Amino acid sequence: MTESTGTTDVAFSPGFLWGAATSSYQIEGSLDADGRGESVWDVFARRPGAIEDGGDASVACDSYRRWPEDIDLISRMNLGAYRFSVAWSRIMPEGRGRVEKRGLDHYERFVDALLERDIVPVLTLNHWDMPQALMADGGWAGRSSVDAFAEYTVAVADRLADRVQWWITQNEPWIIALLGYRLGLHAPGIRDLGASVAAGHHVMLAHGAGADVLRRYPGVQVGAALNLLPCVPASDDERDVAAAWASDGYCNRWHLDPLFGKGYPADMREHYERALGRELTEIRSGDEAAIAGRSDFLAVNYYTRRVMAAAEPDGADQPFPWRVVSPREQVPRTDEGTEISPGTFRDLLLRLHREYDGVPLIIAENGGIFADTPMHDGRIRDVRRQTFLRQHVTAMAEAAAAGADVRGYLHWSLLDNFEWALGYRPRFGLVHVDYRTGERTIKDSGLLYAELARTGRLPAAGFLQGAAGTAP
Ligand code: PNW
Numbered sequence: 001m002t003e004s005t006g007t008t009d010v011a012f013s014p015g016f017l018w019g020a021a022t023s024s025y026q027i028e029g030s031l032d033a034d035g036r037g038e039s040v041w042d043v044f045a046r047r048p049g050a051i052e053d054g055g056d057a058s059v060a061c062d063s064y065r066r067w068p069e070d071i072d073l074i075s076r077m078n079l080g081a082y083r084f085s086v087a088w089s090r091i092m093p094e095g096r097g098r099v100e101k102r103g104l105d106h107y108e109r110f111v112d113a114l115l116e117r118d119i120v121p122v123l124t125l126n127h128w129d130m131p132q133a134l135m136a137d138g139g140w141a142g143r144s145s146v147d148a149f150a151e152y153t154v155a156v157a158d159r160l161a162d163r164v165q166w167w168i169t170q171n172e173p174w175i176i177a178l179l180g181y182r183l184g185l186h187a188p189g190i191r192d193l194g195a196s197v198a199a200g201h202h203v204m205l206a207h208g209a210g211a212d213v214l215r216r217y218p219g220v221q222v223g224a225a226l227n228l229l230p231c232v233p234a235s236d237d238e239r240d241v242a243a244a245w246a247s248d249g250y251c252n253r254w255h256l257d258p259l260f261g262k263g264y265p266a267d268m269r270e271h272y273e274r275a276l277g278r279e280l281t282e283i284r285s286g287d288e289a290a291i292a293g294r295s296d297f298l299a300v301n302y303y304t305r306r307v308m309a310a311a312e313p314d315g316a317d318q319p320f321p322w323r324v325v326s327p328r329e330q331v332p333r334t335d336e337g338t339e340i341s342p343g344t345f346r347d348l349l350l351r352l353h354r355e356y357d358g359v360p361l362i363i364a365e366n367g368g369i370f371a372d373t374p375m376h377d378g379r380i381r382d383v384r385r386q387t388f389l390r391q392h393v394t395a396m397a398e399a400a401a402a403g404a405d406v407r408g409y410l411h412w413s414l415l416d417n418f419e420w421a422l423g424y425r426p427r428f429g430l431v432h433v434d435y436r437t438g439e440r441t442i443k444d445s446g447l448l449y450a451e452l453a454r455t456g457r458l459p460a461a462g463f464l465q466g467a468a469g470t471a472p
Pocket residue numbers: 023026171172175179227301365412419420428
């Protein structure tokens with residue numbers, strides 16, 4: 001297939017969800033408000049060197065207080081959906097037991113305000129800010145995290161399931177396990193392969209347990225968000241092809257297969273058992289059945305692909321027989337060096353459609369880091385983000401035309417925000433945030449997206465020429 005050019009005509013049905021996404025810890029600030037308990041990220045961010053620019057999330061976009069402005073922006077951009085997350089430690093400050101009513105009140109006001117504007121809420125329950133209190137039992141590495149998550153789900157669903165239709169239980173089990181428990185680059189900062197396997201499995205079990213809770217409420221749609229990272233071989237050499245397939249097991253199949261009833265893939269289980277020198281006793285009999293068959297849709301977070309080659313037989317300090325290499329050809333990249341590959345996005349959506357029984361798909365994240373041009377006449381001319389958006393929306397339209405059941409697209413992100421260990425430097429927003437004043441400005445990419453959301457079509461190339469710089 002050829003690369004998407006961003007010029008194909010796209011047309012989506014009126015019911016298609018055009019929206020944007022954020023998460024609680026990345027935008028809210030107000031870490032002490034309304035009885036919020038500490039989260040693992042509060043503690044992790046205090047470690048010297050944990051956050052690249054030394055920043056913290058105590059203010060971030062100040063959205064815990066400025067949320068009415070955020071909703072105005074969403075509405076001015078004609079978006080029909082908004083993905084946000086509930087901060088777990090605002091609801092269960094001690095991790096178990098007591099429910100903090102003020103936290104629930106906040107999200108109820110927020111959801112009601114979205115609904116008043118006809119914006120469909122897409123609610124994520126765990127976007128990484130687990131209550132610190134749960135670390136006493138190992139956090140996600142401990143099996144009791146599953147019950148804790150189910151308790152939290154009950155608390156939120158009892159309050160909101162009568163008005164929120166779309167629920168995402170977990171955001172990116174793989175990133176939680178890999179960055180949080182194996183590489184120590186995210187909270188809780190653990191470096192232990194065994195803990196990482198256990199954590200990943202418990203996040204998956206928690207999806208199942210949370211889904212069991214949510215499915216008791218009529219009309220609710222439940223899914224998990226996976227960051228899918230297609231792995232392509234560096235060459236036709238069969239060792240590279242095998243390496244790409246094996247690493248696909250690590251990044252993608254390890255989560256996809258159990259969600260959709262195929263169980264954990266045997267090849268990847270062997271890789272883990274070899275690397276750990278033991279059996280995966282954390283995966284007990286009955287667990288796979290408790291994960292499977294509970295997803296009404298799949299939430300897809302797509303950013304990039306990676307190119308894989310067989311690991312060198314000697315100098316491998318990593319446990320698996322594959323390695324990431326640079327592509328041989330010149331490839332387009334974001335301003336942070338991530339490869340831009342819309343054709344991979346299209347192929348991924350079609351693969352999911354084919355291999356997982358035509359599962360309904362919601363793109364829950366897609367975006368890129370692009371440095372903004374300085375503001376001029378009140379406008380931020382972020383041309384590269386516009387191109388990225390056009391290319392990926394076109395690729396998605398191609399996948400839909402070829403049969404993939406794509407129900408919505410939620411761009412990452414509505415706002416520039418706290419990008420975890422990278423701090424505030426990387427900007428992902430359709431809306432610029434001035435971190436000194438909190439002021440928000442819709443970027444040109446946001447204006448383009450607003451027109452797309454209004455019409456269901458990509459606007460013509462010259463669309464923004466002469467735009468006044470005011471929001472539509
Ligand atoms: C996702 N990695 O995170 C998250 O869901 C968002 O919260 C985040 O802001 C967004 O992508 C942009 O990065 C990831 O290092 C963070 O591979 C890091 C990685 C992957 C996903």
